[in-house]
Amino acid sequence: AQSVTQLDSHVSVSEGTPVLLRCNYSSSYSPSLFWYVQHPNKGLQLLLKYTSAATLVKGINGFEAEFKKSETSFHLTKPSAHMSDAAEYFCVVSERTGGFKTIFGAGTRLFVKA
Amino acid sequence: EAGVTQSPTHLIKTRGQQATLRCSPISGHTSVYWYQQALGLGLQFLLWYDEGEERNRGNFPPRFSGRQFPNYSSELNVNALELEDSALYLCASSLKTGRNTEAFFGQGTRLTVV
Numbered sequence: 001a002q003s004v005t006q007l008d009s010h011v012s013v014s015e016g017t018p019v020l021l022r023c024n025y026s027s028s029y030s031p032s033l034f035w036y037v038q039h040p041n042k043g044l045q046l047l048l049k050y051t052s053a054a055t056l057v058k059g060i061n062g063f064e065a066e067f068k069k070s071e072t073s074f075h076l077t078k079p080s081a082h083m084s085d086a087a088e089y090f091c092v093v094s095e096r097t098g099g100f101k102t103i104f105g106a107g108t109r110l111f112v113k114a
Numbered sequence: 115e116a117g118v119t120q121s122p123t124h125l126i127k128t129r130g131q132q133a134t135l136r137c138s139p140i141s142g143h144t145s146v147y148w149y150q151q152a153l154g155l156g157l158q159f160l161l162w163y164d165e166g167e168e169r170n171r172g173n174f175p176p177r178f179s180g181r182q183f184p185n186y187s188s189e190l191n192v193n194a195l196e197l198e199d200s201a202l203y204l205c206a207s208s209l210k211t212g213r214n215t216e217a218f219f220g221q222g223t224r225l226t227v228v
Contacts, residue, residue, distance in 0.1 A: 034216070036219075042221060043118075043204065043219040043220050043221040043222055044204065044206075044219040045219070046216050046217075046218070049216060090156075090157060102147075102159060102217075103159070104149070104156060104157035104158075104159070105156070106156040107156050107157070
């Protein structure tokens, strides 16, 4: 069975400190993994995706994520938070198994304090 | 290049009415996906269309339906509206779905049922 668990519904950090948004997944097949960001009153934007070429994936705006198969995790990190990073982040797993299955995590809302 | 466009941006309907939401994919994209983002429920997969056919469907009642036109644009129809249908409806498009296909999202249609 395929599932995505974002371990924190809310994360609050101070500007300039590291960001860690946690995501665990389960998949019967080798999945594709994505992180999307949704800013208030805006659509979703792709931050990065795991394509099996490299376990450490770099995305836009300084974000990166590391695919750890042994831990079934795909945590999103950023060394230094910026006020503009405040948004909702979705971890997504997708697998093609004779059909199409894409599952979104419940989302993690990131707050950045000045 | 134009992104995914959705119309209308806001829609207010009364309970029992029908709502029609529209989506124009990015030029060259043949796959269109619909998601519902209700408050507190995260993103829920509704429907996937590819090359004019429904390919997959999420766990929603039959009064949620849609279609994809020859130009790959799509409509989502919601019949017999209920208050719980109030949500942001997001449309996404992609090239023909493959393992690592990235989906691009529109800004959404906010449906309010009163």
